[in-house]
Amino acid sequence: xxxxxxxxxxxxxxxxxxxAAAEEVKVGAxxxxxxxxxxxxxxxxxxxxxxEKDVNDGGGILGGEKFSLVVVDGQAAAxxxxxxxxxxxxxxxxxxxxxxxxxxxxxxxxxxVSIPNGVxxxxxxxxxxxxxDMEDNDFLFRIVPSDNYQGQVLAKMVLEENxxxxxxxxxxxxxxxxxxxxxxxxxxxxxxxxxxxxxxxDKKNSYRGxxxxxxxxxxxxxxxxxxxxxxxxKIVKQSLENGFFDRFxxxxxxxxxxxxxxxxADALATTFFSAPTSPDDNPVGDVFHARFDEEFGEGxxxxxxxxxxxxxxxxxxxxxxxxxxxxTKVRDxxxxxxxxxxxxxxxxxxxxxxxxxxxxxDINYEGVSGSHEFDDKGDVAGFIGKFVVDxxxxxQTAIFK
Amino acid sequence: xxEFINFYLIPGITLGSIYALGAVGISMIFGIxxxxxxAHGDLMTVGAYGAxxxxxxxxxxxxxxxxxxxxxxxxxxxxxxxLFYKPLRELPTIYTVIASxxxxxxxxxxxxxxxxxxxxxxxxxxxxxxxxxxxxxxATRHVQIIASTVxxxxxxxxxxxxxxxxxxxxxxxxxxxxxxxxxIDTDNVIxxxxxxxxxxAAIAGVFVGLDTDVHTNLGWNMLLPMFAAALLGGIGKPxxxxxxxxxxxxxxxxxxxxxxxxxxxxxxxxxxxxFVIMIALLILRPQGLFKGRLL
Numbered sequence: 030x031x032x033x034x035x036x037x038x039x040x041x042x043x044x045x046x047x048x049a050a051a052e053e054v055k056v057g058a059x060x061x062x063x064x065x066x067x068x069x070x071x072x073x074x075x076x077x078x079x080x081e082k083d084v085n086d087g088g089g090i091l092g093g094e095k096f097s098l099v100v101v102d103g104q105a106a107a108x109x110x111x112x113x114x115x116x117x118x119x120x121x122x123x124x125x126x127x128x129x130x131x132x133x134x135x136x137x138x139x140x141x142v143s144i145p146n147g148v149x150x151x152x153x154x155x156x157x158x159x160x161x162d163m164e165d166n167d168f169l170f171r172i173v174p175s176d177n178y179q180g181q182v183l184a185k186m187v188l189e190e191n192x193x194x195x196x197x198x199x200x201x202x203x204x205x206x207x208x209x210x211x212x213x214x215x216x217x218x219x220x221x222x223x224x225x226x227x228x229x230x231d232k233k234n235s236y237r238g239x240x241x242x243x244x245x246x247x248x249x250x251x252x253x254x255x256x257x258x259x260x261x262x263k264i265v266k267q268s269l270e271n272g273f274f275d276r277f278x279x280x281x282x283x284x285x286x287x288x289x290x291x292x293x294a295d296a297l298a299t300t301f302f303s304a305p306t307s308p309d310d311n312p313v314g315d316v317f318h319a320r321f322d323e324e325f326g327e328g329x330x331x332x333x334x335x336x337x338x339x340x341x342x343x344x345x346x347x348x349x350x351x352x353x354x355x356x357t358k359v360r361d362x363x364x365x366x367x368x369x370x371x372x373x374x375x376x377x378x379x380x381x382x383x384x385x386x387x388x389x390x391d392i393n394y395e396g397v398s399g400s401h402e403f404d405d406k407g408d409v410a411g412f413i414g415k416f417v418v419d420x421x422x423x424x425q426t427a428i429f430k
Numbered sequence: 431x432x433e434f435i436n437f438y439l440i441p442g443i444t445l446g447s448i449y450a451l452g453a454v455g456i457s458m459i460f461g462i463x464x465x466x467x468x469a470h471g472d473l474m475t476v477g478a479y480g481a482x483x484x485x486x487x488x489x490x491x492x493x494x495x496x497x498x499x500x501x502x503x504x505x506x507x508x509x510x511x512x513l514f515y516k517p518l519r520e521l522p523t524i525y526t527v528i529a530s531x532x533x534x535x536x537x538x539x540x541x542x543x544x545x546x547x548x549x550x551x552x553x554x555x556x557x558x559x560x561x562x563x564x565x566x567x568x569a570t571r572h573v574q575i576i577a578s579t580v581x582x583x584x585x586x587x588x589x590x591x592x593x594x595x596x597x598x599x600x601x602x603x604x605x606x607x608x609x610x611x612x613x614i615d616t617d618n619v620i621x622x623x624x625x626x627x628x629x630x631a632a633i634a635g636v637f638v639g640l641d642t643d644v645h646t647n648l649g650w651n652m653l654l655p656m657f658a659a660a661l662l663g664g665i666g667k668p669x670x671x672x673x674x675x676x677x678x679x680x681x682x683x684x685x686x687x688x689x690x691x692x693x694x695x696x697x698x699x700x701x702x703x704x705f706v707i708m709i710a711l712l713i714l715r716p717q718g719l720f721k722g723r724l725l
Contacts, residue, residue: 063646067547104647201698228698232651234448234642235441238686239697241433258549263642270556270569271437287548291643293555 053095054354056344057117059128059138059150061105065231065259066130068287072328073153073337074100077127079324080341087379090349098341103129105256107137107202114138118146124354125149125344127337131256132157132203139169149360151344153336156281156305157207161406168360172336172343172401173305174411176204179280180211182413182429183303184219187252187278190301195278196225196248198239198264200255208280209254224248231259237267244273252278257285262292269296281305284332289421297418301426306414307335307398309428313375317397320377330422338376339396343367346374346394350386367401369393432565438687439680444572444641446679447579451634452652453659453671454586455627461603461666461723462623465523469510469534470631470656471649476537477503477632478639478648479545485552492552492640493574496633503632506537507624534650541646549645575637582630583672590668595622603666603723655682655704661711664722673719678704 058077062070077098084096099121103110110129117123126143128150129135135155143150144165152160152171161175187195195216199209205228213223224246227239243251251274255261261283268274269292277297279288281304289297307314317338318329328334343363348354350362365371366382371393374382385392394401399411415427452474459467480502484495510533518525559567590596595618601609602619610616631649638648659678663670682704686697695703711718 063542063547067549067645070547228696230698230701232647233700234445234638235683236697237437237441238683241437242688242693258645262549266556270559271567272558291551291554296556 053097054090054348055097055099055121055123056341056348057114057121057123057126057128058098058100058341059103059110059114059117059126059130059134060100061110061130061134062100062102064104064106064109065256066105068258068285069130069332072325072331072334073130075325075328076321076334076337077341079321080338080345082324083342083377083379084345088383090345091352091354096345098127099123103134103138105129105131105134107133110134110138111141114142114150118142118148123148124348124356125151125359127151127153127340127344130154130333132160132207135169135171136160136163136203139163139165144168146356147360148356149344149347149363151340151363153340154281154305154333155204157203158211159203159207161408165407167405167407170363170403170407172340172396172398172409172411173333174413175408176208177211178411179303179305179413180208180213181215183208183212183252183278183280184215184221185429186301186303186415186427187216187250188219188221192250192276192278193220194222194224194248195250195252196243196246196274197223197227197252197254198236198243199226199228199252200231200260200282201228202231204256204282205254212252212254229255229260229264231255233260234263235267236260236264237271240264240268240271240273244268248274250274250276250278253283254280256282257288261285262288265292265297276300278302281332284416284423286331286422289418289423294418294420300418302416302423303413304332304416305336305398306412306425306428308412308430309425311397313395314397317376335396335398339394339398339401342376342379342396343394343401345379346382346392349383350392364403366392367394367403369400369402434684434687436565436567438684440568440572442680442683443676444575444637444679445683446676447575448634448637448641448675449652449655449659449679450579450672450675451582451630451637452649452656453663453675454630454668456656457660457663457665457671457722458599458603458623458627458668460660462599462606463515463526463620464606465515465526465530466657467627468527468530468653469537470627471651471653472534472537472541473503473507473628473631474635474638474649474652475541475646476506476635477628478635478644479541480632481636482545482550482552482639482644492636493578496636499632499636500629503628503635504625507628507631508621510537511620511624538646538650545646547646549643550639551643552639571640575641578633578637579672582633583669586626586630586668586672589626595619599623654708655679658704658708658711661708661722662718664718664720667718667720667722670718670720670722678707681707 090096101113132155199205225243279302284302321329346366347362351358371391416423477499481495481499659674662674685695
């Protein structure tokens with residue numbers, strides 16, 4: 030008798046855990062919670078959580094199951110991201126991965142984990158041109174435009190500000206090398222002169238040596254292509270302290286509130302930044318931002334909030350469309366839910382999307398950060414904004430499509 | 431030439447001072463407890479965040495917050511020793527080495543939970559450096575860091591050479607079993623090793639924060655050059671570790687100076703300098719400059 034009780038108890042536990050596992054559809058979120066992007070993360074993570082909540086409040090996924098994000102920390106660096114992604118794929122058995130954030134993290138984790146294991150990886154923020162032509166068996170996607178494009182736009186912006194001679198300091202990783210190269214090519218072909226082109230390692234304490242030699246090259250401004258939390262803020266600070274440069278141009282990695290906090294807005298008054306952005310005449314954007322601020326109090330204007338929500342939502346839609354967590358089928362479904370044609374679905378329209386998919390209709394997700402039409406490389410066209418410092422944050426002053 | 435001093439040598443000495451203070455603890459722990467303490471960088475981070483809290487709460491300059499940083503790091507080091515290293519003391523040291531890896535992760539995660547993952551600064555904004563003779567420029571914080579390191583080195587030398595505890599420490603570092611037979615209280619020596627190692631690590635951590643910013647990987651990122659410094663000076667030779675730290679810091683900053691019109695080494699390879707010195711040393715002079723213990 031005792032044995033039967035024990036056996037049935039064990040069986041009950043086994044069944045309970047078995048069903049609990051089946052009721053949950055897991056998707057990995059590969060974030061750089063620590064490391065140079067740490068300051069960016071809280072709002073980005075909140076956006077992904079909002080997408081998770083929208084799915085679950087809208088009746089769940091795959092016939093009422095719980096949609097669950099598994100968040101891991103890749104430290105915005107290559108090796109830790111590989112470890113974190115491999116935990117997601119092998120231990121958590123996720124259906125797809127949303128992330129990584131920095132290009133170095135995304136490329137490394139895709140090469141080592143998602144591509145060999147056949148897992149869809151959709152990055153909300155990685156902009157390196159190197160991702161376009163990767164041998165990825167079509168498992169790697171992103172919803173921000175490649176830096177091939179941002180480099181060209183940045184070159185135009187710099188020339189429009191009448192800066193004809195600049196020095197470029199870029200961080201030695203996939204992100205820095207990629208955009209620095211495209212910027213230099215575009216800037217020179219438009220008639221500008223790059224007086225110094227110096228790559229550096231992040232995490233160092235002093236960049237004064239490199240900066241001193243760049244300052245003597247006759248540049249009118251310093252283009253800083255680095256993460257503010259890694260080396261960017263230190264470079265700006267040491268340049269100002271020693272009078273090497275007083276004017277800076279930054280990219281999305283530098284456009285971090287941390288920069289203003291550490292340097293002060295006054296010294297950055299003439300500095301401007303380029304960064305992927307959302308279309309400015311998108312009505313769903315305002316609704317989404319209001320909803321975000323209501324949920325989390327603040328932060329809807331922070332970088333990459335829109336992209337993070339869209340990426341998570343797209344993965345959920347792809348799983349729903351695939352009707353299974355089979356990784357290859359989820360990948361196959363992504364383009365079908367993201368690209369035209371199909372009935373347009375906006376952020377927060379989860380219930381509607383599920384109903385349409387159940388009827389066998391084709392859908393087309395039009396997100397907060399753009400319409401997300403993936404090409405055959407897994408890239409999208411998008412928008413680049415020009416930003417300047419405004420109080421303790423940034424404001425967009427122009428947009429390029 | 432003046433450019434070399436202002437932008438390469440002074441930052442190099444500053445960085446070297448920080449490495450030096452961190453390397454003293456590594457060298458002493460290696461010499462007395464016979465294991466490579468991988469959590470030493472994170473003791474630095476604990477110190478840096480301890481000072482950050484005081485600066486936040488009271489608004490005093492970070493240098494005056496050092497006593498609190500030191501106290502916090504000592505508490506952390508002594509509790510880690512009691513909880514994790516002492517139970518493993520009789521086992522082969524590789525157990526303790528691996529345990530110290532774990533302790534490093536524990537300390538870092540605790541810091542992330544308590545203070546968050548975002549990078550912080552003690553003082554916002556930027557300050558113009560002091561200018562002497564119209565050309566020599568040095569940041570106030572670099573004067574503070576370098577001067578404090580000189581004073582600490584002097585005190586450390588006096589302590590190790592003339593105090594009873596200092597001499598006991600050197601005896602244990604030279605030959606632990608002989609020291610025990612001679613009646614030296616090794617437990618007390620071990621305690622003092624942790625106290626001094628942690629105190630100097632905390633000061634180094636505050637200096638990093640003062641020079642740049644405070645973040646959770648602050649100490650971990652500096653661990654490798656600090657180990658190289660300890661090896662360079664000779665294991666178990668605290669003053670050697672200070673010399674080693676200064677050499678590595680100065681070399682790391684100065685290799686990118688254009689001595690012959692062209693940078694000697696691209697700045698992106700700065701980090702490799704400590705590696706190269708460490709490997710060369712292990713092959714050519716494994717006992718270090720000051721005849722330390724052989725590994």
